[in-house]
Amino acid sequence: MTITGPVALGSQSLPRWIHPGAWWLWALALALAASRTTNPLLLILIVTVAGIVVYRRRPNAPWARSFSFFLALGAVIIVIRVVAQAILGASFGTVLVVDLPSVQLPTFMAGLTLGGPVYLESLLGALYDGMRLATIIACVGAANSLASPTRLLKSVPAALYEVGVAVVVAVSFVPRLVEHVVSTRHTRKLRGRTTRGVRAIAGSAVPVLHGALESSVVLAAAMDSRGYGRRAPVSTMSRRTTSAAVLIGLVCVVIGSYGLLSPGMPAIVAIAFILLGLFGSAAGLWWASKSRTRTVYRPDPWWLPEWLLAASAIGVVVAFIYVGNMFPALLVTSTMPPAIPALPMLCVIALVCAATPGWFTPRPPLHSSTPVVVEVRT
Amino acid sequence: MIHFDDVTFTYAEKSEPTIRRLTLEIPEGELALVVGQTGSGKTTLLRAINGLVPHFTGGTLQGRITIDGRDTATYPPRELADLVGVVPQDPMSSFVTDMVEDELAYGMECLGLAPAVMRRRVEEILDLMGIADLRDRPITTLSGGQRQRVAIGAVLTSHPKVLVLDEPTSALDPGAAEEVLAALQRLVHDLGVTVVMAEHRLERVVQYADRVILVPGGNAPITWGDPAVMMLSTPMAPPVVHLGRLAGWSPLPLSVRDARRSASGLRSLLIGQQPHLRSVRSAPVxxxxxxxxxxxxxxxxxxxxxxxxxxxxxxxxxxxxxxxxxxxxxxxxxxxxxxxxxxxxxxxxxxxxxxxxxxxxxxxxxxxxxxxxxxxxxxxxxxxxxxxxxxxxxxxxxxxxxxxxxxxxxxxxxxxxxxxxxxxxxxxxxxxxxxxxxxxxxxxxxxxxxxxxxxxxxxxxxxxxxxxxxxxxxxxxxxxxxxxxxxxxxxxxxxxxxxxxxxxxxxxxxxxxxxxxxxxxxxxxxxxxxxxxxxxxx
Structure with a gap:
């Protein structure tokens, strides 16, 4: 006799880490969608979708609390954008909101106006523009909360591994530098010296840079003695060929993307460039990876939930590009005259689909131990 | 296992060599303790074992150092990583990743071990070092003793035949130091790892050592030998050795247990005596x-x-x-x-x-x-x-x-x-x-x-x-x-x-x-x- 559960879920839906690449793909798709529209309703919807998924699927880790920071940053950007428009920007329109006292600027700053009448149309334009930027930032914040950048590094192709490590070391260099600045300020205090003024900065610059550099050298020595940089013997010729393939491929991708965004090049040529470039770089990277002896510990799997996540991301991009090409007025809300923003059904459906990962993806694993600084002794 | 053959090493900007004409052999499975004055060149000697000296530090090395047959002149540190594990003085500054489990796997990833092997070894080392409950903790939240054990575990996953440690207990409280030393003991006894360790706190380690290598600094030659013999004359000796010399015990005790067994006479001599303490002012200010x-x-x-x-x-x-x-x-x-x-x-x-x-x-x-x-x-x-x-x-x-x-x-x-x-x-x-x-x-x-x-x-x-x-x-x-x-x-x-x-x-x-x-x-x-x-x- 066999006993079966209500649904055969399999191990794919047990709590586990979702592939960080899938989360970043999803978040970048939302950001791309946001960059194509100034429709405030759609922008709010995108932020809501990102927020729902972050709320439901973020892990219990230090980096996961960054989403609210990114939201706050976005809000600040909107405020700055609108205020700057009101005070500095040339305002056009018919509906006068307020008439600020204007300041006559000297002739060499003729492009700028300070104060003067502020019209609703200009303010709305600035508001939508700020919202778009804030939404893009919120999407990056969502990716950051759902999967830390260091986890993403684990999935980088072996050929790019060194570049990835350099990035991670550079990122960890900054907190180290800050640590050294703090401790040097402290020790200056201990020696009874001032911690303010030019002399203090000059005096502490040497130990700070020394200290940070020294810790980097120590780290480099440790990495070297643990085998970083070992590689299988490869001929110079094949190394150069692979580098050339990757480089040419990336140039093709850049040309193709430019062509896709600018009206000058036929879409089919641009897409051909992109595909050719991607193929070239992929082949180069694959070939280069063969010369590495490096392996990855517990790589994150790419299973059905990851495929669905990627599909929802592609759905959003396709929907926004299609609507944007066919009915541009739906995505770009008119401010001149101010119009009520439309709500294109296709985009809404795609965004609702992009919110479903909050339910269908497996939960992140719980930490078995919460960080405590007490040592247990037996 | 470790051969130094007429080795002289001079740092680039120094005129005097730090290591002078050293010929030394450390056989497999031995725990060698490197002892010496502050700044006498202990760290240099340790770093020469995996080739960081001179590949990383610069300087001139004459003579040959071979580790299990591999000459450090032709093998840079990364090519010796599968053979020699090095735990530096300050483990915190040498961690590459930010989570304990990833840190344990890092060395094996560089060596290109199969994922299944890595998975098994990480579990083994977590148990061996007694850090299984720390596996998904960020390294910054660990205490000093835990960090030291993670650092040792991180090099052990590569199954090195030689383990080099630079003052592994200097920053630790007595309890944490005992944990680390117990783990090292287990490595030497159960796995036959050759351990070379520099340490100043001899009272903690000298009784575990098979051999003491004395690096006196200056121009004096490096000497080595059985711990009990080496401890007879050197000023770098723990209190129990000084007590043994004072009382004239033979053989010289290296551990508290040995000393206690010889000390019954001294104890009875001192019955009723009180030590002279520093006099402290009667009216405290x-x-x-x-x-x-x-x-x-x-x-x-x-x-x-x-x-x-x-x-x-x-x-x-x-x-x-x-x-x-x-x-x-x-x-x-x-x-x-x-x-x-x-x-x-x-x-x-x-x-x-x-x-x-x-x-x-x-x-x-x-x-x-x-x-x-x-x-x-x-x-x-x-x-x-x-x-x-x-x-x-x-x-x-x-x-x-x-x-x-x-x-x-x-x-x-x-x-x-x-x-x-x-x-x-x-x-x-x-x-x-x-x-x-x-x-x-x-x-x-x-x-x-x-x-x-x-x-x-x-x-x-x-x-x-x-x-x-x-x-x-x-x-x-x-x-x-x-x-x-x-x-x-x-x-x-x-x-x-x-x-x-x-x-x-x-x-x-x-x-x-x-x-x-x-x-x-x-x-x-x-x-x-x-x-x-x-x-x-x-």
Whole structure:
């Protein structure tokens, strides 16, 4: 006799880490969608979708609390954008909101106006523009909360591994530098010296840079003695060929993307460039990876939930590009005259689909131990 | 396993070689202990084993070093990574990843092991080092002992045949040090790993060693041999060895257990004797009063309503495990961390006639990371700065440094000094200012026994001259030698406060070796025993 559960879920839906690449793909798709529209309703919807998924699927880790920071940053950007428009920007329109006292600027700053009448149309334009930027930032914040950048590094192709490590070391260099600045300020205090003024900065610059550099050298020595940089013997010729393939491929991708965004090049040529470039770089990277002896510990799997996540991301991009090409007025809300923003059904459906990962993806694993600084002794 | 064949090594900018004509063989499965003065070249010797010297540091190496048949001249450190595991002095600065499990796997990833092998080895090492409950913790949240065990585990996953450790217990409290040493013992006994370890705290390790390699520094040759033989003559010896020499025991005891078995005669000789303690003024004059002091970092409370009065002319030792709040207390005293509640009052009488017009007139602290204190480009300049800061006569600091560390030269860059020498320089800078209250955070990390004795003498002189000294330390031998009073902190609270004799003899964790050997007698140091014996025979 066999006993079966209500649904055969399999191990794919047990709590586990979702592939960080899938989360970043999803978040970048939302950001791309946001960059194509100034429709405030759609922008709010995108932020809501990102927020729902972050709320439901973020892990219990230090980096996961960054989403609210990114939201706050976005809000600040909107405020700055609108205020700057009101005070500095040339305002056009018919509906006068307020008439600020204007300041006559000297002739060499003729492009700028300070104060003067502020019209609703200009303010709305600035508001939508700020919202778009804030939404893009919120999407990056969502990716950051759902999967830390260091986890993403684990999935980088072996050929790019060194570049990835350099990035991670550079990122960890900054907190180290800050640590050294703090401790040097402290020790200056201990020696009874001032911690303010030019002399203090000059005096502490040497130990700070020394200290940070020294810790980097120590780290480099440790990495070297643990085998970083070992590689299988490869001929110079094949190394150069692979580098050339990757480089040419990336140039093709850049040309193709430019062509896709600018009206000058036929879409089919641009897409051909992109595909050719991607193929070239992929082949180069694959070939280069063969010369590495490096392996990855517990790589994150790419299973059905990851495929669905990627599909929802592609759905959003396709929907926004299609609507944007066919009915541009739906995505770009008119401010001149101010119009009520439309709500294109296709985009809404795609965004609702992009919110479903909050339910269908497996939960992140719980930490078995919460960080405590007490040592247990037996 | 490790062959040094007529090896001479000279750093690029030095004229004298650091290692001179060394021929040495360390066979497989041995635990070799490298002993020597502060800055004598122990670290250089260790780093030569995996090729960091000279591949990473530069310099000229003559002769051949082969590890299991591989010549370090042709194999750079990364190609020896599968054979030699190196745990550097400060594990925190050498972690590559930010999570414990990833750190354990890092070396194996570089070696290109199959995922299934990596998975199995990580689980094995987690159990072997006793860190399975830390596996998904960020490394920054670990205590010192846990970090050290993670660092050892991280090199063990590559299954090296040789393990090289640079002062693995110097930053650890006695309990954590025992954990690390127990783990090392298991490696040598069960897995046959060859271990080469440099350590100053011989009282912790010498009984485990199969061989002692003495690096005397200067131009003297490196010598080695059986620990009991080597310990007969060297000044780098733990108290139990000095006690054995004093009593004339043969063979020389290396552990407390051996010494206790020989000590019955000495114990009966000393019955009824009391050690001479440093006389402390009968009417105490407080220098600083700490009243219900609270220090917190966010949610974590580092000190909970601690009240302590520090008297002039006394030496107080703060003890307790890593993270108990010792450093927080010292930092709060000099105002580096804010007080959440409570107060610190300095009695200014002593500060009135102090030459300097700044914080040094009331209190001076030697921090745990002494390197941050140094900012000049030569030792001489650093000393001149210190004279100016302290407002004392020119040359005071330099003279004091010559007393503490005669081997340090004027033109050396402070960053080129060894860890221990840097600490001595920082100590000297603070000692020269002679603040009424002197605070020392871990003052003996990386210091050899003779230097520790000199430091102890200077601290006693300061106290005799009416200064108050507070030192936070894990070094029970130093505490036994200098402290009049011991305060034990745990979890931010004072759990014990009393005279050194009362506190350390009542706790097996904090008891010095002499006290363990002569228990229940009240003797703590070899000097006390020596005085008592000479009085007995007089």
């Amino acid at each position: 407080p220098v600083a009063e700490i009243d219900s002091l609270v220090v917190r970092y966010g949610q974590r409370v580092a000190l909970r309503e601690v009240s302590i009065t520090v008297d002039a002319g006394t030496i107080t030792a703060l003890m307790g495990r890593n993270g108990a709040g010792k450093s927080s207390l010292l930092n709060a005293l000099v105002g580096l961390v804010p007080h959440a509640a409570g107060s610190v009052t300095f009695h200014a009488a002593a500060a009135q006639d102090h030459p300097s017009r700044n914080v040094l007139a009331t209190v001076g602290l030697v921090p745990q990371e002494p390197g941050d204190l140094l900012e000049a480009i030569t030792v001489a300049e650093e000393c001149r700065h210190a004279d100016r800061d302290a407002g004392c006569a020119a040359g005071t600091t330099r003279a004091l440094l010559a007393l503490l560390a005669p081997e340090i030269t004027d033109t050396t860059h402070p960053r080129d000094l060894s860890e221990g020498q840097r600490l001595l320089l920082a100590l000297t800078i603070m000692l020269a200012a002679r603040p009424p209250l002197l605070l020392l955070d871990e003052p003996t990390r990386g210091l050899d026994y003779p230097t520790k004795h000199r430091l102890a003498a200077i601290l006693r002189d300061l106290a005799d001259a009416g200064h108050a000294v507070v030192l936070a330390t894990h070094d029970v031998e130093l505490v036994a030698e200098v402290a009049d009073r011991v305060i034990v902190l745990a979890d931010g609270e004072v759990v014990a406060d009393g005279s050194t004799t009362d506190i350390v003899t009542s706790s097996p964790m904090f008891a010095p070796q002499v006290a363990k050997v002569l228990a229940p007698g009240p003797f703590l140091t070899v000097d006390q025993v020596r005085t008592a014996i000479s009085e007995e025979s007089a």
